[in-house]
Amino acid sequence: MxxxxxxxxxxxxxxxxxxxxxxxxxxxxxxxxxxxxxxxxxxxxxxxxxxxxxxxxxxxxxxxxxxxxxxxxxxxxxxxxxxxxxxxxxxxxxxVAMVEQHFSLIGDLTAIENVVLGLEPSSPFGRIDWPLARMKAKKALDELGFNVDLDSRVERLDVGDKQRLEIARALYRDAxxxxxxxxxxxxxxxxxxxxxxxxxxxxxxxxxxxxxxxxxxxxxxxxxxxxxxxxxxxxxxxxxxxxxxxxxxxxxxxxxxxxxxxxxxAATRPRIGRTALGPVLCLSHVCVPPRLHDATIEIRAGEIVGLAGVEGNGQQELLEAIGGLTKPSSGTIAPSDVAMVYGDRNTEGLVMDASVEDNLLLGDLGQSVVGIFIDETDARRRAEAIATSSAIAPHDVTSSVGALSGGNQQKVVVARALHEVERGAKALVIAHPTRGVDVEAAASLWEQIERATETGVATLVLSADLNELRTHCDRIAILSKGRIVGTYEPTLSDEEFGVLMLGGGT
Amino acid sequence: MKAITASLVGLCAAWLAFNLAALAYGESPLQLLVILYRGTWGTWYGVGQVLYKATPLMLAGAAVAFALRAGLFNVGVEGQAALAGLGSAAMASWLMSVAQNRFHKLHFVAQFVPVQWLLILATTLTIGCGWALIPALLKARFGAHEVVSTIVLNRIADAIIGFSLASGLALRGTVRTDDVGVHLPRLSAIGLSAFRGSAVSVALFVAAAIVLLAAFVRRRTVLGRELPLIASGLRACEAAGIPIKRRIVQAMLVSGAIAAFVPLGAVFGFKGYYELGLGAGVGFAGIAVAILGAGHPMGLVVAALVLATLEQGGLSLNGRIPMEVMEVLRAIIIIVVAWASGALKRALGVAVPA
Missing domain, CATH: 3.40.50.300 (P-loop containing nucleotide triphosphate hydrolases)
Known part of the structure; x- marks a missing residue:
């Protein structure tokens, strides 16, 4: 090879x-x-x-x-x-050029526009010299061995191509x-x-x-x-x-x-066989344009189902549909009160400028209200109780959540969802539970998720980390090109999962 | 602490500009300062005038500040205040005419002072909230930026006021409404005789109470607590189930309600009527107060006093330097405070994109 x-x-x-x-x-x-x-x-x-x-x-x-x-x-x-x-x-x-984890490409522009952005060759009157730009961009792409239609819009490209385009950008700049x-x-x-x-x-x-x-x-x-x-x-x-x-x-x-x-x-704990009961979270032919075409799955009480798949296959649309942020164009989702943890905790999970208390009680302040006024002591007490039970450090809930480590920030978001579960939500959906989280915090988070599941919650975990899903999930479903293509035993190998994720059959 | 630093920098810049202006006009800054002092805090009359001018400023500032906490710029305080001023004056003078008209069926009820105040209050709030509701709904439903819609609505409000006055609301041959009848007593009338001759009235205390009430709402209601969260983390709030659109509308309504009380001191405490052009410019002055006050109720009051001092001082200095210089100082404060807040953020270590 x-x-x-x-x-x-x-x-x-x-x-x-x-x-x-x-x-x-x-x-x-x-x-x-x-x-x-x-x-x-x-x-x-x-x-x-x-x-x-x-x-x-x-x-x-x-x-x-x-x-x-x-x-x-x-x-x-x-x-x-x-x-x-x-x-x-x-x-x-x-x-020196850096290609970040979350691409800095502009979806509305074409490939060529993205490659030369910021370093456009100009002709005498300040106009962009497109022929020269194309030639230089082509040189960069050739060096990379990458063939792409320079005039295609970036948002249409798949993730692998986008990444190569970012590298081409770096080469164009003679990195x-x-x-x-x-x-x-x-x-x-x-x-x-x-x-x-x-x-x-x-x-x-x-x-x-x-x-x-x-x-x-x-x-x-x-x-x-x-x-x-x-x-x-x-x-x-x-x-x-x-x-x-x-x-x-x-x-x-x-x-x-x-x-x-x-x-x-880390020694992997042998997974205790969980007994799953009746179905709780049911998705039936959910379709959310542009990327989710057909999601059908049933998750039973007391089980953790993993949903594997790389970004761009409809995960975001699926999450938003389950969480109620986007209405699916067709299909049904039941129930409607699902505790959610979205994938991007910086924008979808936490208000970074606010305190830990504000974030723990986000959307739930109504619980501490007397008449129309907030009972501040009650709110503080509730926040501290949640923080302690989830082992969030430091213990001061008035500190800004932005100052916490990635692991503790994630604990805040998960703790909030688990609190919803305590108060009656029957299903829990978590995306990328341990992204940007250190090992100890990750172990602690999974422990809490497993504990919650054992009380009868139906849990769905989305992740791109197959090892993580294998270790903790009872079965693993695959989301590929907008469809849930099936659920499998966690014992399949990386290659087999890889083929499934690309859309090939078993 | 950070916010106060920016405000102090703004004040320093204003002080610097004042000195430069003085020197440019061939005056000694210190001498001018003495004249300024004598015209404002040096005499009881001056103090009264400063307090009178600070009354609408602190309300306008509170109105702007409340909406600002949610990331909303209510530039429509001007229109909301003007319409509420006209409306409340019209309601008051109508009640007065009914009270004096023995043949009117509401004659007896209308003479009852608490009833008069109640109806005036209701009119004020309805108009203020109502006029603020329009940009609120436009934003919630269509995403229309409130800066654009409120400024346009200010102009529409001007037109409505002009039209109404010309169509009969105004006394014949004038551009003012009839007398309002009920008054908020001047401070000189309730025992503080030192303020004799000054326009300041108990409207000052009403204004201070409203500012405190607004601060209370901010700290102790779900709306008040959720607004800054929505401003800095919209998506996370949305994901957590907070009704964003409803909160935006509520924030604008509260802002409009506060703005509605801005003309109170002038209409019910001093002049006794509403006049075309009353309180012009208070909307923008309110923005300056809100920015300078850095979001704290005490800060708003102090900022209002500072700007009122400048306004009143401008009159005393008018012989030496034009009073428009004070407006320039006010603008400098806004610009410098805005710059300083941004500069502080950058200085704290976040990389600046090249």
């Missing part, structure tokens, strides 16, 4: 020069330290990985190099020269080093392989790639160098190049895992 040969070739090169050098970098947000005194170098002409659990500081560190953040202390050097201005424009000038933040979170196993093929091609042509990830199998398969961060600090560096050139210890999956988590991998 090309991938393997290419990566061996890439690994054979010597990694002498460092393309990005971090020195004593420190960055905090509202008092919480995200990156704590990190000094590390990323090699040139190589595919490097920056690893760590969610919240370890990986994205923050690389965003300093990409001009998106200014470190509180320390220095970042690109190709040996220190970065003085931390702006995207300066970073582009120095050859020397391209940083990708969690690129495979939204890809099927097959799309992941072809992405890495493309990335290795770029490396063989002289560029450097840095991938921020927490997926260990990809590191071992494709990486030349890996650095591991944990809680903002550099923990270990691994080198996968061939023996004569290796300067650091090579890593195995187990070693990477224990470096990332600080202990010998």
């Amino acid at each position: 090309y991938g393997v040969a290419g990566c061996a070739a890439a690994r054979a090169k010597r990694c002498w020069l460092d393309v990005i050098a971090f020195s004593g970098v420190k960055k905090s947000f509202a008092g919480a330290v995200a990156v704590d005194d990190v000094t590390v170098n990323l090699p040139d002409h190589a595919l490097s990985f920056v690893l760590g659990e969610n919240g370890a500081g990986k994205s923050t560190l690389l965003r300093c190099a990409a001009g998106l953040l200014r470190p509180d202390r320390g220095a970042v050097a690109i190709d040996g020269a220190e970065l003085t201005e931390f702006t995207p424009r300066e970073a582009t000038r120095r050859g 020397r080093v391209i940083v990708l933040d969690e690129p495979t979170a939204v890809l099927t196993p097959q799309e992941t392989t072809s992405l890495y093929d493309a990335l290795l091609t770029l490396v063989s042509r002289g560029r450097s790639i840095v991938v921020v990830s927490h997926k260990l199998d990809e590191v071992v398969k494709y990486g030349a160098r890996a650095i591991v961060l944990r809680r903002g600090k550099l923990v270990k560096e691994f080198d996968f190049t061939s023996a004569p050139y290796r300067s650091l210890p090579v890593g195995s999956l187990a070693e990477l895992s224990s470096a990332m988590m600080g202990r010998e991998g």
Whole structure:
């Protein structure tokens, strides 16, 4: 397979020069330290990985190099020269480009418009020189081995193509080093392989790639160098190049895992067989344009059903339909009071500027009302009770929710939904329960979800993380191209799931 | 704390501008300051005038501030206040004529003062809320931006007022309504004789009470607590089941209700009638008060006093520097406070896009 040969070739090169050098970098947000005194170098002409659990500081560190953040202390050097201005424009000038997890493409514009956005070649009177733009864009796409109709609207492209377009944007800007933040979170196993093929091609042509990830199998398969961060600090560096050139210890999956988590991998609890009762949450041929065509599924009381599928297949439409935010154009959903946790907690789950108390009681203030006035002590008491039972730290419910760690923020959103369950909601739907959440918080969240399910709630969990679904769900349904194609035992392999997610039959 | 810093920066900028203006007109800033003081806080009459001018300002500020908390810009305070002023004056003078007309069937009831005040109150609130309801519904139903709709409605209100006065609401040959009959007593009349000659009336206390009431509603009702959440996290509130459209309409109604009381001091406390052009510019002054007051009831009152001092002081200084300079200072305050609030956010570490 090309991938393997290419990566061996890439690994054979010597990694002498460092393309990005971090020195004593420190960055905090509202008092919480995200990156704590990190000094590390990323090699040139190589595919490097920056690893760590969610919240370890990986994205923050690389965003300093990409001009998106200014470190509180320390220095970042690109190709040996220190970065003085931390702006995207300066970073582009120095050859650093970052492809973020949530794409920054503009759906209404065409592919060519997105590629050249911000750096359009201009003809003498200030008009855009489209022929020149097209030529340069084509060059970038060719280098990537990517064929796309430059005039197609970006919102019509599928996720894999959008991602490649983002990379093409970086190449168009002559990026020397391209940083990708969690690129495979939204890809099927097959799309992941072809992405890495493309990335290795770029490396063989002289560029450097840095991938921020927490997926260990990809590191071992494709990486030349890996650095591991944990809680903002550099923990270990691994080198996968061939023996004569290796300067650091090579890593195995187990070693990477224990470096990332600080202990010998999380022991998976044997799943206690749950007895499911009658159906509670029933969806029948739900259709929500543009992306959800036919969703039919029954979830019984006392069971956790996982819904696997990568973003863009109708998940958002499905969530909004169940939650009552969007009316389906056809089909039925019962019941109507479902406790919801949406996928994007920053915009759909929390009001970031508000306090923990405000967020815990969001939409539920009516419970603490006497006449038409709010009983403040009662509201405070309720919020504190919820916070304590969900182990949310810190205990001060008046602090701003934006200051909490990702794990605790997610606890707030989930706690609110579980509270709804306590007060009578019979079904619980959670999207991406552990996205951006550290290991301990994730375990705590799942414990709470399982406990709630055991009291007779029908739980549906949407996630792109197959391992997570396998560990906790009684059965796993697949959402592919707007349809729920079936439910399966959690014992299927990654490849089998991958095929199903792409729409192929079993 | 952050909000107050921005306000202080605004005041410093105003102080700087004042000095520059003084020097530009060949005057000594300190001398002007003394004259300003003597015309405002230096005499009881001056204090009274400042308080009189602060009365509509604090109400306009409270009206704007309440809607602003929900992210809504009620620029229609001007129209809401003017219509409510005309309407309440018309209702009051009609009641007066009924009370004096022995042959009218409501003659007896209309003489009862509490009944008069009740009807005046009802008219005021109905008109204020009603005029604010229009942009509220336009926003909730069609997403129409309230800045555009309220400004247009201000102009429509002007036209309605002009038309009504010309069609008979005004005394023949004038542009004012008939006497309102009931009055809010001047402060000089209720024992505070130091304020003799000044226009300030008990409307000042009514205004302060309304400002406190608005603050109470903000803190202790579901509406008040949910508005800032809607402003900063619309989608999350929607997802959590908060009725966004209903809250928007409610916020505008409350704002309109507060705005309706703006002309109270002038119509019922000083002039005794409504006159065309009364309170012109109070809407924009209210925005300045709301921004300067940084959302706190005490801040609103202080901001109203500051701007009223400038307004009254402008009169005393008129011989030396034109009183329009005070309006310029007011504009500078708005601009600088707005800039300072944004600048503070940037300085706290969020990256600035290139």
